[in-house]
Amino acid sequence: MLKKKFTEAPILIASNWDLPFELLCDASDFAIGAVLGQHHEKHFRPIHYASKTMTDAESNYTTTEKEMLAVVYAFKKFRSYLIMNKSIVHTDHSALKYLFAKKEAKARLLRWVLLLKEFDFKVLDTKGTENLATDHLSRLENLNENVLDPKEINETFPLETLSMVTFRGDSSAPWFADFANYHAGNFIVKGMTSQQNNKFLKDVKHYFWDDPFLFKICADQVIRRCVHDKEVLNILKACHN
Numbered sequence: 322m323l324k325k326k327f328t329e330a331p332i333l334i335a336s337n338w339d340l341p342f343e344l345l346c347d348a349s350d351f352a353i354g355a356v357l358g359q360h361h362e363k364h365f366r367p368i369h370y371a372s373k374t375m376t377d378a379e380s381n382y383t384t385t386e387k388e389m390l391a392v393v394y395a396f397k398k399f400r401s402y403l404i405m406n407k408s409i410v411h412t413d414h415s416a417l418k419y420l421f422a423k424k425e426a427k428a429r430l431l432r433w434v435l436l437l438k439e440f441d442f443k444v445l446d447t448k449g450t451e452n453l454a455t456d457h458l459s460r461l462e463n464l465n466e467n468v469l470d471p472k473e474i475n476e477t478f479p480l481e482t483l484s485m486v487t488f489r490g491d492s493s494a495p496w497f498a499d500f501a502n503y504h505a506g507n508f509i510v511k512g513m514t515s516q517q518n519n520k521f522l523k524d525v526k527h528y529f530w531d532d533p534f535l536f537k538i539c540a541d542q543v544i545r546r547c548v549h550d551k552e553v554l555n556i557l558k559a560c561h562n
Contacts, residue, residue, distance in 0.1 A: 334359070334366045342368075342408040344395045345447070348387035351375050355395035357402060371398045386430065388412055393433045396440055403440050411447040497535065497549055504530030 336342070337359055345356040345365075354372040358365050371394070375382075379390060392410060396403060502508040503525050513521060528537050528547070535547040548556060 332367065334361065334368060336368050336402060337361070338406070342399075342402055342406055344392070344399070344403075344408060344410045344442075346388070346391040346395050346410060346412045348384075348391040350387075351380050353387070353391035353394050355391060355398060357395070357399045368402075369399065371395065389430065389433055393436060396437060403442070406441070408440065408442040410442050410444045412444065497547060500525050500528045500547075501530060501535045504528060504535070505532070 340359045340361075343358050343360065343365065345358070347354055352372060352374050355370075356367050357369045357371075358367040360366070373394065375387075375390075379387070382390060392412060395410075499510050499521070502510075503521075509518075510521070527539075528535060530536075537545050537547055539545055
């Protein structure tokens with residue numbers, strides 16, 4: 322049901338070749354995201370979503386370079402739509418405008434600029450708070466950069482139904498609150514033994530806080546939102562009914 326809802330109108334639309342295409346681009350410390358869409362009746366409507374994790378080398382880029390990497394990735398990803406059409410790029414880093422006019426730059430940046438010159442587009446400065454779709458695709462913090470392999474997000478849904486992932490261990494342990502407090506305020510539970518403390522610090526590395534939610538980077542490299550026990554049944558009922 323969720324798969325169907327995310328891939329049918331009014332969420333995704335077919336492209337209209339008489340209208341300009343628009344790109345929403347953003348980058349975080351370890352990932353980049355992009356949305357291709359068009360404005361229909363004064364509303365932005367998405368055509369396609371794209372996101373990928375950065376390589377080790379890319380993660381060392383400056384903030385400006387990462388923002389430009391997101392734009393380059395978007396044009397490569399959606400080249401078939403954009404190569405012969407006018408487009409508008411929305412990004413939350415105004416320095417991109419400066420880079421396009423910069424005469425002295427790194428060879429990598431010059432290659433990017435040359436690639437982008439193939440396309441007919443203009444850049445509109447859009448802050449992260451106004452660019453929520455791609456900001457969300459790109460902003461999740463990578464706490465396992467040495468574990469995750471750079472790859473594009475899997476766009477397939479292996480299951481047609483929503484299932485619940487249970488916590489392995491003592492189900493009575495207040496792990497949700499403890500992990501959330503640690504990442505939200507760097508608070509460590511007092512009174513733990515040395516062994517318990519070591520296990521806590523080992524387990525908590527697989528979680529991160531993106532206010533107001535707690536997320537886990539699972540063994541299959543899928544990021545899942547953690548929910549409190551009180552929410553589980555309501556979520557399952559809402560998705561299956």
